Amino acid sequence: MQRLVVLGGGESGVGTAVLGKQKGFDVFVSDKGRIKEKYKNVLINSKIDWEEEKHSEEKILNADLVMKSPGIPDKAPLVNELLKKGIKVISEIEFASLYTRATIIGITGSNGKTTTTMLTHHILKNGGLNVGMAGNIGDSFAQMVAKNDKDMYALEISSFQLDGIETFKPHIAIITNITPDHLDRYDYRFENYIASKFRIAMNQTEDDYLIYDADDPVVRDWLDKHPVQSRLLPFSIEKTVENGAYLKDESIIINIDKQHIEMSTDTLALEGKHNLKNAMAASTVAQLVKIRKATIRESLENFQGASHRLEKVLKIQNVQYINDSKATNVNATFYALDSMNTPTVWIVGGQDKGNDYLSLMPLVREKVKAIVCLGLDNGKIIETFGSVVDFIVETTSMQDAVKISKEVAERGDAVLLSPACASFDLFKNYEDRGDQFKQAVKNL
Structure with missing residues (x-):
């Protein structure tokens, strides 16, 4: 029986484990973090061996085949060990x-x-x-x-x-x-x-x-x-x-x-x-x-579009609030700003992945009346746009960001959450960030 080791106990990992077991593999799932209850239950019901909060090398390095979840970098030491031993490491796809x-x-x-x-x-x-x-x-x-x-x-x-x-x-x-x-x-x-x-x-x-x-x-x-x-x-x-x-x-x-x-x-x-x-x-x-x-x-x-992607949340006092939390890079935010046709209060920031904001400059000059930074490190945003936008302020919670946006926005404006960054500095993921935005807007 071939041994399939699955690194990561999330959606793709557990799916692979279930398919592997069905196809006759001896399956073991290992996650360095904690595995969510719903995924644990699938593993237990499917009688699949698993561990969490550690990677036991003796149970992993004897694999015939390894499926690595996309969140684990190719350069992770454990992945290098596997490749050195000539064990094939593939993706769920x-x-x-x-x-x-x-x-x-x-x-x-x-x-x-x-x-x-x-x-x-x-x-x-x-x-x-x-x-x-x-x-x-x-x-x-x-x-x-x-x-x-x-x-x-x-x-x-x-x-x-x-x-x-x-x-x-x-x-x-x-x-x-x-x-x-x-x-x-x-x-x-x-x-x-x-x-x-x-x-x-x-x-x-x-x-x-x-x-x-x-x-x-x-x-x-x-x-x-x-x-x-x-x-x-x-x-x-x-x-x-x-x-x-x-x-x-x-x-x-x-x-x-x-x-x-x-x-x-x-x-x-x-x-x-x-x-x-x-x-x-x-x-x-x-x-x-x-x-x-x-x-x-x-x-x-x-067609109803993807949630957290230019999603119109509410209109309050003739100000449109738009959730574009899925914009985790500069290019996605470029599209969002490009589609705005009213003066915009822009909520931006988060975990920077080596962003270059200069491509946004023409759109910011034309459309953005105020910038509300929402991240732990906003230095680059302030440095890039500080001289272009009259009002720029730093916040570290979604509630504050939305409250300040409401104060700055006037009738006919829009408030756009389009962060151009990953969400992991203050939020679990972009969905959590978008949900918190929607909740904060509803609480206004």
């Missing part, structure tokens, strides 16, 4: 893909991947397909393969998950865009991070498809220098493309092998240029898998 014959749509990128994954799933489900949504969003892919395997999956995939693949091959891959993010995990070298994202296409053949943002110079330059095997289907809001999706006179045009769809943009449920691109990417997938045009159009019109 790789492991689960070995046990399903489903058609896989893999979606990655620095921003927009959650919305694009949800939208793709929404259209395909409305089109009557037996499709699951998993990966970096919702249930683990492995758990779905074990319990309720589908004909097709829309998978949101992070660069960390792609770092641990060997044979994984989506039939349709999407790269929404690539901007500097998580550089602390990539030796602070942007090209390492780009290479990691492009692993999504590394096993594709000419029978597969890569859908990508043709307006993104990083993606274009990489493809020029590192051609892929798959068929390229670009999308663009700046130029016409021969095969793929583009914008013409307020309509989305999708052309694939002379199959032509045209859809007006004025009824799209989601606002902003970036969501136009997400809609193009998802609609291109739908066109490839032969979903009816009417279904695609209706799905784009009735």
Whole structure:
């Protein structure tokens, strides 16, 4: 019996353990932190051996195969030990893909991947397909393969998950865009991070498809220098493309092998240029898998977006409060500010991942009337924007940040939480940060 060791007892770890046990592995789960009760119960009910708050090397280094959760860095000493011994270390996405014959749509990128994954799933489900949504969003892919395997999956995939693949091959891959993010995990070298994202296409053949943002110079330059095997289907809001999706006179045009769809943009449920691109990417997938045009159009019109992503919370005294807590990097905040069309009080800050805020300068000058910093170290934000914005203040709790924003905002303004940073300095995660914002707004 082969021994499968799972490092990390969260969603992807426990899902892998359940699938591994089903497929006849001797499974052991090890988590350096505490395992949540709901995951413990799954392990106990499935009769899977586990430990928490430690990694017992004698129980780990005898593995035949190791699945490492995405949160554990590749350079962790234990991972180095395993690799030195020649033990294969893979990601959940790789492991689960070995046990399903489903058609896989893999979606990655620095921003927009959650919305694009949800939208793709929404259209395909409305089109009557037996499709699951998993990966970096919702249930683990492995758990779905074990319990309720589908004909097709829309998978949101992070660069960390792609770092641990060997044979994984989506039939349709999407790269929404690539901007500097998580550089602390990539030796602070942007090209390492780009290479990691492009692993999504590394096993594709000419029978597969890569859908990508043709307006993104990083993606274009990489493809020029590192051609892929798959068929390229670009999308663009700046130029016409021969095969793929583009914008013409307020309509989305999708052309694939002379199959032509045209859809007006004025009824799209989601606002902003970036969501136009997400809609193009998802609609291109739908066109490839032969979903009816009417279904695609209706799905784009009735789609409810991801929570914590430009989510309108409440309007109080004619001031709109918007929760964009999912903006954990500068580029996501760029999109948020770009979509604002009223004077904005901007709540920003958190755990900085090596951010360069200069790209936001034109938008801040044009749209931001006040900045409320919410983080333990706001030095870089104050240094960048201190001379541009008249009002800039530091806070260390969400309640204070929201109260001060209310005092500064006038009728017709917006208060935008779009932190451009990770949340771990003051919050459990970005969801916790967004929930606290919504609660604080409701308490005003």
